[in-house]
Amino acid sequence: MLEDVGDWMRQQTHGTLGWFDALAAEAIPKEWNPEQADRLRREAFSFLSLPDGSLLALVNTGAKAPHAVALLGSEGEARTVANSLEEFLLLWSKGETEIDELDDEEGASGRKVLASWLKAKKVKAPKAKDFDFAAWLDGDAALPPTAEARAVAVRTFAPTPVMKKLGPKTQRLASLLGQRADAPEVIGYVTGVLGKKVPLSTSENNDSVNVSATKHGVEFVFSHDILNDAYPPIPKTSKTFIPYVSYAWVRAGIGENVLGVPWKAASEAEVTKLLGPPTGRRAAFTDEDELTVAYWAYSLDTAAHVWLELAFEDSLSVTLSVKSAGALMRDPDVTTGLFVGYAATRGLLDTSxxxxxxxxLTAVATRKAKGSEFVKQALPRGLWNDHLRDVPGLRQMAWRWFHNMNGLWITADLKKTFGKRAGPFGHDEPKLDDDTWDAVDKAAPILDKRFAAWLKK
Structure with a gap:
């Protein structure tokens, strides 16, 4: 089949089917995954290279199954694109591969020609079990469920009155937020209603997967990385996870208004007339200070931490989400411990x-234990912005400071305090090996300056 496709493709004008150079069978470079290089070269080969260095490969999934098409991303992303070459070609002809370079609007005319060729050849996708390339790459060895995973498997519903005011389509959609990707309700909706596939797993290299159904006005985000204590990562294999439905964009294609607000609302005043004053205002981007976006936020499920937000700037936008914090320091190091020690003594942490x-925490606040001890025991998934007190401006300022935004940066401040040295990845880092209380005291003047507005008098 691949040879037939190659022969046909050579007759097409370059660029009419998307952004790639050629269709050619090649061995997968060992550098893509040194640990699995031998297995990949034995059981798979690449057949299409994308401009960013990513590869599409055919993978031998077993003696009685067709070869699956997998994406080998340039940044280590690994996921199944289709369960067979035939299915991939049919998805490509419809612009539904979820690969931007192949689904681009500029390739629409070429995809129509491809669709006609496939129809003439009577190409149909064979029945095949869904293949999880990321799990296959990890050895397919399923891990026993943890106690946390078993607890999450039992979904608790606590819908609010606002949930009950939603139209039936939006209400059904909202009920999926927070559920695992392998929940029957999620599979039934995504496959049966949207005609799409549920992602079988996510990984550290690919912590979220979007599933878009434009005609239905829905785009999901599936992720294992919800920064909420009620949503622990659920391991599938040693390096992959079962994701949750974490976020959804709702658009006019859903076929009903949300809380009575028309999709073509022309002004904030029009939305306010229907919903009342906004819950608040925020900047359009995290590095901006002007509060240009009005938003109305509603809790939909108190047990699942699901929220609805309608926002208006130039037009109406509607989102559903599981409440999730922002990561200040995802992989804690000595500087995290130093900050936590400082924050505990200055009353910046949300003790609840x-x-x-x-x-x-009391021991750290009274300088009887170091911040790093608290980080090790209490922050297994890193430091989040909602670990700080919920007071105006504090979490936003901390976000900018940890992420080098608006002229604020923890690393720059600590390099000025402790001096600098070459870090393990070629960048300078503070010359700091231990978050002793002497080190905290040395950094305190500049930290007090940064957080002066929120220090308790």
């Missing part, structure tokens, strides 16, 4: 977030 570690 740590009911199981109150004694240790």
């Amino acid at each position: 977030r740590f009911p199981s570690h109150r004694a240790l």
Whole structure:
């Protein structure tokens, strides 16, 4: 089949089918995954290279199954695109591969020609079990469910009155937020209603997968990385996870208004007339200070932490989401411990977030334990912005400071305080090896300057 496609493609004008150079069978470079290089070269080969260096490959999934098409991303992303070459070609002809370079609007005319060729050849996708390339790459060895995973498997519903005011389509959509990707309700909706596939897993290299159904006015985000204590990562294999439905954009194609607001609302005043004053205002981007976006936020499910937001700037936007924090430091290091020690002594932490570690937090606040000890025991998934007090401006300022925005940066401040040295990845880092209380005291003047507005008098 691949040879037939190659022969046909050589007759097409370059660029009419998307952004790639050629269709050619080649061995997968060992550098893409040194640990699995031998297996990949034995069981798979690449047949199409994308401009960013990503590859599409055919993978041998078993003696009685067709070869699946997998994406080998240039940044380590690994996912199944289709369960067979035939299915991939049919998806490509419809612009539904979920690969931007192949689904681009500029390739629409070429995809129509491809669709006609496939129809003439009577190409149909064979029945095949869904293949999880990321799990296959990890050895397919399923891990036993953890206690946390077993708890998450039992979904608790606590819908609010606002949930019950939604139209039936939006309400059904909202009920999926927070559910695991392998939940029957999720599979039934995504496959049966949207005609799409549920992502079988996510990984550290690919922590989220979008599933878009434009005609239905829905775009999902599936992710294992929801920064909410009620949503622990659920391991599937040693390096892959079962994702949750974490976010959804709702658009006019859903076929009903949300809380009575028309999709073509022309002004904030029009939305306000229907919903009342906005819940608040925010900047369009995190590095901006002008509060240009009005938003109305509503809790839909108190047990699942699901929220609805309608926002208006130039037009109406509607989103559904599981409440999730922002990561200040995803992979804690010595500077995280130093900051936590400082924050504990200055009353910047939200102590209610740590009911199981109150004694240790008190020990840090009274300088009887180091911040790094608290990080190790209480912050297994890193430091989040909602670990800080919920007071105006604090979390936003911390976000900018940790992420080098608006002239603020923790690394720059600590390099000025402790000096600098070459870090392991070629960038300078603070000359700091231990978050001792002497180190905290040395950094305190510049930290007090940064957080002066939120220090308790």
